[in-house]
Amino acid sequence: MEIRKLETEEKQNTKKLYEEVFSEDSKSFVDYYYEEKLKDNQIYAVEEDGEIQAMLHLNPYELAVNGSKKDVNYIVAVATRESYRKRGYMAGLLKQALNDMYADGETFTFLMPASESIYLPFDFRTVCEQNRSYYDPEEETEEGVVITDAVNADAEEMAAYMEAQLTQSYQVYAKRSTAYYERLIKEYASDGGILKIYKKNGKITDIKIAAEAEEVDGGKPKIMIRIVDVRRMLMSLRLQSFMGTCFTVTDPIIEENNRCVMITGTEFSGVMLMDGKPENSEGTITVGALASLVFGVKTAEEICADGDAVMSERMKEELGKIIPLSRVYLNETV
Known part of the structure; x- marks a missing residue:
């Protein structure tokens, strides 16, 4: 088994495997992912029989940890083609990526597991559940509150609002920036979603997600850290x-x-x-x-x-x- 980090021009070669393993993702979302996230991520792959049979993506985020900035990778799209499973490919990919992140001076990494039991043997531990705020068109809003669909022109103000909220309430979070929200607006749009901005007296008071019912009712995904x-x-x-x-x-x-x-x-x-x-x-x-x-x-x-x-x-x-x-x-x- 040979594991290697793909060159920029090779990353698109993993799209076929992504579509096969994550068939529940919409074509528009996968197209967004491969257009947008491949700009700055790393992909590790195992090649056998002339094709990529297993992969692991590292998507970079700047996190705030106790007030300090840290570059941290989000592990996503860990996948092995069904006929090539139980050969140790996933374990090999994780071990290589973890050791490379150590060499790069990173502190920790995180992922959203399909099953916690997969990652416990690699010393990942569950630390929280995601807690997203969803838009309900039937909810009563406070008098004077105006709700609009977020567009790129709102991204800077959205980032300033959320950064102020998060720094007050959390020790660990992804830093908000204009680029963060420009990308997030595009991400939700790719899957039929919208970010809703709540404003009162011209100032943002909340940001919520308008999404498909199955996402809203889908429970709270867990986050594991290593x-x-x-x-x-x-x-x-x-x-x-x-x-x-x-x-x-x-x-x-x-x-x-x-x-x-x-x-x-x-x-x-x-x-x-x-x-x-x-x-x-x-x-x-x-x-x-x-x-x-x-x-x-x-x-x-x-x-x-x-x-x-x-x-x-x-x-x-x-x-x-x-x-x-x-x-x-x-x-x-x-």
Whole structure:
């Protein structure tokens, strides 16, 4: 099995596989995706018998994480042609992409799983559900509110409004920009959807999605995150008070993450990190369990009960001083 990152001019060669595996997507949406998202994404592929038989796309986003900007890839379109499944292609693609992202200095990656069980063995962990706000034509609106269909001329104002909303309420979210909304307007239009802008006294008060009934009633998709670089992840955190502990992280996919770390800091300094000495380690934690901890999904006590970590009581107390990244807003589709 040979895995390689496709050159720009080769990316279109994956469209046939996309249409075959994701047959529920409309032709207009697939055309949008292959026209728009291929401009700046990366595609990994496995070729057999003269054709691309498996692929994985990395779509780039600029995220805000505790107020800092981070370049993060959204893993989408993970697919293997049916007759070539159970050959380890998906595992190979994920491992290659994760190691390349580590080499590129990325902190974590995320995806929307078709099934969580597929990605748990690769140390992805569910951190949130998407929570989209849909337009209801029958809802009563406040007096003085005007609702219009979003067009590109609105994109700058939409970005300013949502950026202000998100920065107040969330620790992790995709940064909004004029280009972000110009692309999103096009994305929804490709599938028969519209972004609705609510304004009062000339100022935006809300943005909602007008979509097909099956999307509105389709439940809340989950988002899973995988730590790519343990040190960068820990350095992104904030603390409640002075803390310090030394522990060992294990990662079966990214070799460089297998290390003993000494973490310390205060509520003022943030996290300070050093290489720890194995003889000083107070415990061991898997990279997947660490994701559950730092994103506030589970406590240190719960992770130990699951068998994904062994910690001294003191280490549990110290890790409890980390402020988890529990307020996550990642509502992107592709």
